[in-house]
Amino acid sequence: MKIRTMMAILTGLCLCAGLAAFHQFSYAAKPNKATLTGVKGKVAVKAKGTSEWKAATNNMEVNAGDTVKTSADSSVIIKFSDGSMVKQGAMATMTIGSLSGSAANAQTKLDVDSGKTWARVRKLGNEASFNIETPTAVAGVRGTFFSSEAEESVSTFDVFDGQVVVSSAADPSQSVAVNAHERTTVASNKAPAAPTRIPAEEENKGRSGFSEEEYTSATFEIQVSVSPQVVKPGENATLSVQVFKNGEPYAREVDLKLTLGGSAIFNDSGSNTISVTTGSTGGATLQISNSVEESVSVDASMTIKVKK
Known part of the structure; x- marks a missing residue:
């Protein structure tokens, strides 16, 4: 059986609330x-x-x-x-x-x-x-x-x-x-x-x-939160990302590419893009900063392997 690799592009939702409570029900x-x-x-x-x-x-x-x-x-x-x-x-x-x-x-x-x-x-x-x-x-x-x-x-x-x-x-x-x-x-x-x-x-x-x-x-979904959502100059904000499959946290490591909108940058990369591998729970936490005060949007992409 062939394995086809595809890229799913999803726009992350910038939420002030944490992700843990988002899917609190079994x-x-x-x-x-x-x-x-x-x-x-x-x-x-x-x-x-x-x-x-x-x-x-x-x-x-x-x-x-x-x-x-x-x-x-x-x-x-x-x-x-x-x-x-x-x-x-x-x-x-x-x-x-x-x-x-x-x-x-x-x-x-x-x-x-x-x-x-x-x-x-x-x-x-x-x-x-x-x-x-x-x-x-x-x-x-x-x-x-x-x-x-x-x-x-x-x-x-x-x-x-x-x-x-x-x-x-x-x-x-x-x-x-x-x-x-x-x-x-x-x-x-x-x-x-x-x-x-x-x-x-x-x-x-x-x-x-x-x-x-x-x-x-369509099976996968990426949820993103930025806290605080408005990033001020000289201050850091925390970006949390979680991958879901069929509405449940995807408990595997996933390779993601994240891109920030506006002037914000990732502290680890010094740019507005970064490639990151989530933990075994499908989640990751990163620090971002900004030179101007603005709300931050996030685009996320992940690689999915499909049996064909």
Whole structure:
């Protein structure tokens, strides 16, 4: 198996509060929530019970009943507390049907009104569920990588890894199990078609819609704090950085490149950039200084190795 090395560029958030309390709850106790990342192009969110569309931003939390809409040449990734992710392609509309439970037993339902989505769902526990509904079908997932495309009167499901059980929206008793490399379609008021093999070229194109590199990059997050946030001449400030994977501290050494905005410099390098290896907990602490009084922004990049 080949290992592909890629660079993930993330903008660190300059927070006055320490990082230790940021993820103070254990994985099992974290509530099931959905957060936007990888926003590209024009993406809008309409909160439940409102008519106003607001521009989507990275790290924006969306709740049950909220609707996410993408325009042409646009896309967004929705991350869930258990590490599952859904990428919404261009010209697609999806409503967060329900979010309940905790990360360990999350129950998630997404209503795809139109357009194409790709779902990478982590293996679920016995009490967890992850369903994607289209106007004509329902897909039940327990750990897989697949795409769904909702058109006016037919939905198409391509399964790349794992298995998806697809049923008719009109009659849920009519269902088929779709295995890896297979496709089914569901027309309005019809039973799902018998699964067929996805043509190799179409499967490769489908997989690339939410690539391993894109998924891995979205899995990681870098949190940065600067204290005090406003750095004054002649005084030092402490920059703390922590790498997270699926919302949990990444307990490994990580090679990072950090770049400061404005006039600030790292004391160790004497410049605004530095390469640093975190400790075994995925965190590092550095001293910075400045010749002028200003708030400091931080860009961070890390190298990720992806199995291919």
